[in-house]
Amino acid sequence: MASDEALMGVAADLIAQQSAMLDMLEAFVSSESPSDDPPMLAATADLVAERGQDLLGAPAQRLGTAESPALKWELDAVDCDAAPVVLLAHLDTVWPAGTSDRWPFTVTGNQATGPGAFDMKAGLVQGLFALAALARTSLCHPPVSLLVTSDEEVGSPSGRDLVEASARGASAALVLEASADGALKVARKGVGNYRLRVTGRAAHAGLEPEKGVNALVAAAHLVLALDELADPDVGTTVTPTLATAGSAQNTVPAIAQVAIDVRCSTVAEQDRVDRALRHLRAPNDAAIAVEGGVNRPPLEERAAGELFDLAQRAARRCGLPPLSSARVGGGSDGNFTAALGVRTLDGLGAVGAGAHAEGEYVLITAMPQRAALLAALIVELGGESDEDRVR
Ligand SMILES: [Zn+2]
Numbered sequence: 001m002a003s004d005e006a007l008m009g010v011a012a013d014l015i016a017q018q019s020a021m022l023d024m025l026e027a028f029v030s031s032e033s034p035s036d037d038p039p040m041l042a043a044t045a046d047l048v049a050e051r052g053q054d055l056l057g058a059p060a061q062r063l064g065t066a067e068s069p070a071l072k073w074e075l076d077a078v079d080c081d082a083a084p085v086v087l088l089a090h091l092d093t094v095w096p097a098g099t100s101d102r103w104p105f106t107v108t109g110n111q112a113t114g115p116g117a118f119d120m121k122a123g124l125v126q127g128l129f130a131l132a133a134l135a136r137t138s139l140c141h142p143p144v145s146l147l148v149t150s151d152e153e154v155g156s157p158s159g160r161d162l163v164e165a166s167a168r169g170a171s172a173a174l175v176l177e178a179s180a181d182g183a184l185k186v187a188r189k190g191v192g193n194y195r196l197r198v199t200g201r202a203a204h205a206g207l208e209p210e211k212g213v214n215a216l217v218a219a220a221h222l223v224l225a226l227d228e229l230a231d232p233d234v235g236t237t238v239t240p241t242l243a244t245a246g247s248a249q250n251t252v253p254a255i256a257q258v259a260i261d262v263r264c265s266t267v268a269e270q271d272r273v274d275r276a277l278r279h280l281r282a283p284n285d286a287a288i289a290v291e292g293g294v295n296r297p298p299l300e301e302r303a304a305g306e307l308f309d310l311a312q313r314a315a316r317r318c319g320l321p322p323l324s325s326a327r328v329g330g331g332s333d334g335n336f337t338a339a340l341g342v343r344t345l346d347g348l349g350a351v352g353a354g355a356h357a358e359g360e361y362v363l364i365t366a367m368p369q370r371a372a373l374l375a376a377l378i379v380e381l382g383g384e385s386d387e388d389r390v391r
Helices: 004-015 018-030 038-056 117-136 159-167 215-229 267-278 305-317 334-339 366-390
Strands: 061-064 069-075 085-090 106-108 111-113 144-149 172-175 184-188 190-199 237-245 255-264 287-296 325-328 361-363
Touching: 004 018, 004 117, 004 305, 004 366, 018 038, 018 111, 018 117, 018 366, 038 069, 038 117, 061 159, 069 117, 069 159, 085 117, 085 159, 085 334, 085 366, 111 117, 117 144, 117 361, 117 366, 144 159, 159 334, 172 334, 172 366, 184 305, 184 334, 190 215, 190 267, 215 237, 215 255, 215 267, 255 267, 267 287, 305 366, 361 366
Parallel strands: 085 144, 085 172, 184 325
Antiparallel strands: 061 069, 069 144, 106 111, 111 361, 190 255, 190 287, 237 255
């Protein structure tokens, strides 16, 4: 079992590398990587592969596709036969190409800002430095992999398989998404994306409107009915977000479409809302088709509880202040690993604020601290099975 002194040494080693971490963050943020821009994703993946190789002394495996490249590093166990630990990161951001022209990477005092700095390029930097710090010590630890995908912000259509394959058989999935005001994320709501497609019948709005079936009027009734499906007391929200209807000023609309964002804390609630959406009835003769469905299952708190306790212990042992935990609405790739039954702890990335908002920033001094937390937590996960074996 690693001594507290050894873990404090890892933290001191990382704190001494704060400026190298900030340099890497600047390079990653300055390489824009919108989820829907394959050339920019490829260039950023190349950069991450190169800088990661310089740091770790080992090349990344190239995974994924041309549209959605992915990288993976693996660190062998040291004197430990515990199951592997998987770290999850993504290099794509929600920011369109050109954002950094008006909002370049900038450091002011203890804050670093730029598109994607907080969500989650700082977390990616922290993950790489945590692995490098472990590789430099002789501390016992389980095998660790770091998977970096590039379509997380659009629901991981291609990254999901890689995430699930990496997590199968792991003792824990540690997600390098940003923290919630410093708090680790022990529960995340599941996400459903739906589209209601309402089909009526067009007719001239002046000459013979009675021959039409108004898809827009039907959609309006349906939108109001969505309120009935929500259940805020258990955290279920059903939010109409986008709507289109009609084809001309003087025509009864034949088509209306409504996009709906659904968030639920439990699989049972996701199932209930899914069934209810598929049983919606129009108030007139319009036909309704429901497309889409559940995108990410919820990360339920029991999947994170033990890991949070271990993280709390790791923080104490490497001299960091006590951690707090939070339940949040947004989904991440951690939802997929939790659904596989793999213990999952999220929010282990950056400390800062403003995910998906202009001005998102990272607290610079927290970067080496959170990298140390990650390294110490991996060591704790190796020790966990030591104790089990003694029993
Ligand atoms: Zn993210």
